[in-house]
Amino acid sequence: MDRLRFYLNDRLVEESGLSPTTTVLRYLRDRAHLTGTKEGCAEGDCGACTVAVLEEDGKGAPVLRAINSCLLLLPMVQGKRVYTVEALKEGGRYHLVQEALARELGSQCGYCTPGVTMALLEACHREDFNEPWKLDAQMCGNLCRCTGYRPIRDAAARVAGLRPADRFARALAETKPEPMELAYTAGPQRFFTPATLEALWDVLDAHPEARFVVGGTDLSLEVTKRFAEPPLLVSLEALRVLRTLEPRAGGHRVGATVTLTELEDYSRATCPPLERMARYFGARQIKNRATVGGNLCTASPIGDLAPVLISLGAEAVVLSRAGERRMALEDFFVDYRRTALRRGELLAFVDVPAQPAGARAIAYKVSKRRELDISSVSAGFRVVVDEQGRVREARLAYGGMSARPARASRAEAALVGQPWTEASVEAVLPLLDEDFTPRTDHRGSDWYRAQVAKNLLRGFFLETLSEPAPRLQERHAATVQVR
Ligand SMILES: Cc1cc2nc3c(=O)[nH]c(=O)nc-3n(C[C@H](O)[C@H](O)[C@H](O)COP(=O)(O)OP(=O)(O)OC[C@H]3O[C@@H](n4cnc5c(N)ncnc54)[C@H](O)[C@@H]3O)c2cc1C
Ligand code: FES
Ligand code: FES
Numbered sequence: 001m002d003r004l005r006f007y008l009n010d011r012l013v014e015e016s017g018l019s020p021t022t023t024v025l026r027y028l029r030d031r032a033h034l035t036g037t038k039e040g041c042a043e044g045d046c047g048a049c050t051v052a053v054l055e056e057d058g059k060g061a062p063v064l065r066a067i068n069s070c071l072l073l074l075p076m077v078q079g080k081r082v083y084t085v086e087a088l089k090e091g092g093r094y095h096l097v098q099e100a101l102a103r104e105l106g107s108q109c110g111y112c113t114p115g116v117t118m119a120l121l122e123a124c125h126r127e128d129f130n131e132p133w134k135l136d137a138q139m140c141g142n143l144c145r146c147t148g149y150r151p152i153r154d155a156a157a158r159v160a161g162l163r164p165a166d167r168f169a170r171a172l173a174e175t176k177p178e179p180m181e182l183a184y185t186a187g188p189q190r191f192f193t194p195a196t197l198e199a200l201w202d203v204l205d206a207h208p209e210a211r212f213v214v215g216g217t218d219l220s221l222e223v224t225k226r227f228a229e230p231p232l233l234v235s236l237e238a239l240r241v242l243r244t245l246e247p248r249a250g251g252h253r254v255g256a257t258v259t260l261t262e263l264e265d266y267s268r269a270t271c272p273p274l275e276r277m278a279r280y281f282g283a284r285q286i287k288n289r290a291t292v293g294g295n296l297c298t299a300s301p302i303g304d305l306a307p308v309l310i311s312l313g314a315e316a317v318v319l320s321r322a323g324e325r326r327m328a329l330e331d332f333f334v335d336y337r338r339t340a341l342r343r344g345e346l347l348a349f350v351d352v353p354a355q356p357a358g359a360r361a362i363a364y365k366v367s368k369r370r371e372l373d374i375s376s377v378s379a380g381f382r383v384v385v386d387e388q389g390r391v392r393e394a395r396l397a398y399g400g401m402s403a404r405p406a407r408a409s410r411a412e413a414a415l416v417g418q419p420w421t422e423a424s425v426e427a428v429l430p431l432l433d434e435d436f437t438p439r440t441d442h443r444g445s446d447w448y449r450a451q452v453a454k455n456l457l458r459g460f461f462l463e464t465l466s467e468p469a470p471r472l473q474e475r476h477a478a479t480v481q482v483r
Pocket of ligand 2: 038039040041042043044045046047048049050068069070071
């Protein structure tokens with residue numbers, strides 16, 4: 001397909017000539033004149049631009065996802081169904097999410113309200129609303145300056161999981177998946193979405209300078225904040241093989257285009273340290289788009305997945321036309337925002353091995369705000385303790401402590417062979433100052449980061465005294481307690 005083709009509030013739209021880096025938000029407001037959807041921050045932080053997108057989940061089943069339209073480029077909705085707040089009222093009647101918000105007095109100036117409503121719509125159609133913490137996680141991507149969050153949360157509690165027989169339920173039941181495949185040119189810009197690896201290699205052979213994109217939650221900021229016009233983007237979103245998420249040899253294979261929402265769901269039962277990190281990652285709208293590969297390939301020193309995956313002994317699996325390359329994930333990061341990927345290569349999978357007997361593992365994220373914030377320091381720790389209570393292996397990985405996610409090799413070496421006791425932990429803490437020279441920036445001073453790094457290790461010891469990988473408390477981040 002060489003045209004943009006998607007459905008907007010159930011109406012087929014076909015476009016050509018528009019820049020492929022036009023955001024869905026800009027399209028809605030400037031071209032479709034659907035101005036209910038608002039722009040607040042244009043960087044994924046406020047939720048005012050939230051729309052609902054009907055697409056396939058990792059297993060190919062249709063799902064309705066709340067997504068920030070300010071970070072969504074038009075080719076990313078190729079073949080999908082986009083719904084805006086204008087689609088809610090049917091047959092002259094308000095949708096029950098609108099009624100709930102009004103009844104709970106969840107809107108004052110109304111600027112955030114369309115976005116809040118669309119986040120409620122996703123909540124309304126979720127099949128997995130079985131735990132109270134999911135309410136906070138659902139709504140933490142929507143800021144409101146006037147109302148106060150309790151009425152909004154009450155509205156969410158009222159509608160979550162109801163799954164009414166509305167137009168969205170009908171669309172979920174009846175929609176047949178349409179291909180995302182695209183080879184689109186507009187002026188000097190091109191956008192490819194190949195559907196097979198073979199087609200991808202052909203694109204890369206013809207355009208070695210191409211940049212990959214998947215969720216766009218990192219790359220789109222270049223467009224919305226720096227007004228960049230990338231000449232050639234290649235989306236990996238239509239390559240089903242990269243969406244693999246399954247047990248493998250006692251461990252897990254995580255495809256590069258698996259979203260954080262999918263990772264969080266999957267790891268809940270299978271890998272508690274990963275679930276902990278996924279829970280505090282971004283907000284629902286971000287997690288619905290952000291991918292594992294995108295997170296690792298930005299090679300950000302404060303990317304949240306790297307420390308936990310490194311601590312679990314994960315390997316990066318890299319693909320190119322020439323075949324497969326594997327490396328320990330810590331070796332994937334070679335410098336500040338630089339990976340070991342060569343031209344023509346992409347990150348395809350992350351293989352997380354089976355955890356050895358006696359392993360204790362947890363991940364931590366320290367940020368100024370508990371939800372939807374960037375880490376000041378993050379960490380993933382795993383120690384393997386033998387039957388005599390001695391540390392047989394230690395993997396202490398940190399983010400925010402150096403130019404790239406890295407292991408504390410001196411502290412690790414000093415722990416091995418020692419009894420897993422408070423005294424041993426205290427003894428290795430000074431070595432963290434030799435392992436890292438953290439920087440001072442607006443998220444924390446070097447002194448603060450060094451202290452946090454030590455305290456996290458202390459906390460890890462205390463938390464793993466009785467359980468090898470303790471679960472989060474159910475009400476992990478209650479901003480409001482409703483009794
Ligand atoms: C509001 C907001 C909140 C956020 N919160 C967090 C957070 O809590 N923690 C955190 O760590 N990050 C956070 N992020 C950053 C971002 O969401 C994540 O890094 C996300 O995982 C990126 O995935 P993506 O698919 O959207 O990447 P994209 O933007 O699509 O791509 C990012 C980069 O990776 C490259 N790339 C992507 N996939 C591959 C691949 N398979 N192989 C090779 N290169 C590839 C692209 O070329 C691009 O350079 C946040 C971002 C926003 C806007
Ligand atoms: S405009 Fe703020 S999240 Fe999109
Ligand atoms: S009602 Fe004014 S910002 Fe939410």
